[in-house]
Amino acid sequence: MSETSGPILRWRVRRDLLIMKIVGAFALAVLTVLTLDDPRGAILAGAATAILTALVVRDLLAPVRLTADGEGLVVVRGFAGSERVPWSAVERIRVDTRTRFTSRTELLEIDTGEGIHLLSRFDLGVPCRQVADELRSFRTGA
Template sequence: MTEMPEPVLRWRVRRDLLVLKVIAVLVLALLTVLSRDDPRGMILAGVAALAVAALALRDVLAPVRLSADGEGLVVVKGFAGSQRVPWSAVERVRVDRRTRFTSRTELLEIDTGEGVYLLSRFDLGAPCQEVADELRVFRTGT
């Protein structure tokens, strides 16, 4: 008898956001070249191109920011690394909502007691509350 593979849930950066970052890098690189006569503009555009390129590279190297299976979670850590967190180490999963001026942010917060992992909807490719609900159902079955 063959063993059924264990279900795995994965949340990743949306591909369209990666494409937008690559386009932004190309536009900023072009602006850098076109700003040869303006040293400040050239430096500003060049630094911006490098920063966006670093963000795009992270999306290529670590597209899956969070996954869950029967043993626990795998969460992105650092620039492109990851860390396995067993379910027994997860103390709390919640959505942190903050409003500042007219801007509202939501972050998925995974608290292990020894550390806190924060993931945005841009990291997850889905609304944070939806991911928190899916994790709860996956973990507890209810």
């Protein structure tokens, strides 16, 4: 990230969720060992362990998912990479809300024209609507 003067806003994965994922991965690893005499159970527990461990590694390598400064945004991309997006490339910032059955999900959408970056509340640590409002205010200087 380049040197900028002025405020920098950051949104990151909540530490308590990271700790819960670590505990869950450990518990699944123990379950995998305990089910070695049952091949199907061991495969399922092993796969769940691998997936949750990958999520833990990603959270450790790239805990900050979104940063905003006077020049633009830095958004997590791929497993643990990042991409700098200048404010001039940001076409729209909005929150996509969907309700399925009794569950409501929100995703922060950052549209750059060439692509859309999607971030959830779990990525940002706070509600998506709050981040969208802060980004719009920060961008316009209001």
